[in-house]
Amino acid sequence: MIVLGYWNVRGYAQPIRLLLEYLQAEYKEKLYHDNGEEWFNIDKKELKTNFPNLPYLIDGDVVVTESKVIPIYLAKKFKKYELIGQNSDGSFNLNEITFLQILEILKELRDSLWASARVPSFKQEKDQIFKEKFNITFEKIKKQLGENSYILGNLSFLDFYFYEVLKFFQFFYPNLSIFTDFINRIENIPQIKSYLETRENKNFLLDRMKSQFYF
Structure with missing residues (x-):
């Protein structure tokens, strides 16, 4: 196992x-x-x-x-x-490069919010920080997504990663309403829907970490 x-x-x-x-x-x-x-x-x-x-x-x-x-x-x-962006038979696809690029961008986005929210001034400046810092990246992802359901067109690990980044942002910005259709789409994948309802998943609620950040 x-x-x-x-x-x-x-x-x-x-x-x-x-x-x-x-x-x-x-x-x-x-x-x-x-x-x-x-x-x-x-x-x-x-x-x-x-x-x-x-x-x-x-x-x-x-x-x-x-x-x-x-x-x-x-x-x-x-x-x-x-x-991971390859063809269904494992052969190379340009999406494989896009996959790695966006994965790094999403990690940087999450890490940047983590670092920003640990600074006392974040509580007063978070809306301005979102506008000047984070929204630029979200607009790029929005352009990449276009009319597709998923970031690469088909479901990939990027979508699970982006979903978690969005939930992390909603933790600090509870009124944030971007990509709501995308969030619902991920949460309604049968396997994911079942997991989100489990006791194991509820052990990892973000609220447990509130003392580490400035709201």
Whole structure:
């Protein structure tokens, strides 16, 4: 059985959880709590890779780390190559390049909000910050999406990642109403809908992190 290891939060692991659920993969999670003692003192040293990090994925003798690499491994394992922008037979498609570009852009967008919201002035300046900083990227994604249902035209891991970025933004901007159709589309994928209703998913509510940010 696949093991997904991460901190006991949503973070970079949440889009991977959504992907695993979509693939209907059998997996379990190894969650590490805030002090990190078990991770730093035991598992990080014993993980069978030269590059131990969180999140990690263990699949038999295979150990994969880094949040942008794990979905590539999963797409190839389950032969769902279109989930990473390739053709359905795994051959090269220009969408593969677009996939990697947008994945990096989305990570930077999320990380930028995380950093901004930890600065005390964010509470007073967040609307101006959104207008001057974040909205530019959202407009680019809107252009990429166009009239399509998904970012690359067909469903890919990017859509799960973008969904999580949008939920993260709604956490800080509760009145934000952009991409609502996209959010509903992801949440109504049968496998995702079922997962969002589970007790396991509810363990990762963003509200648990409110004390770390300025609202």
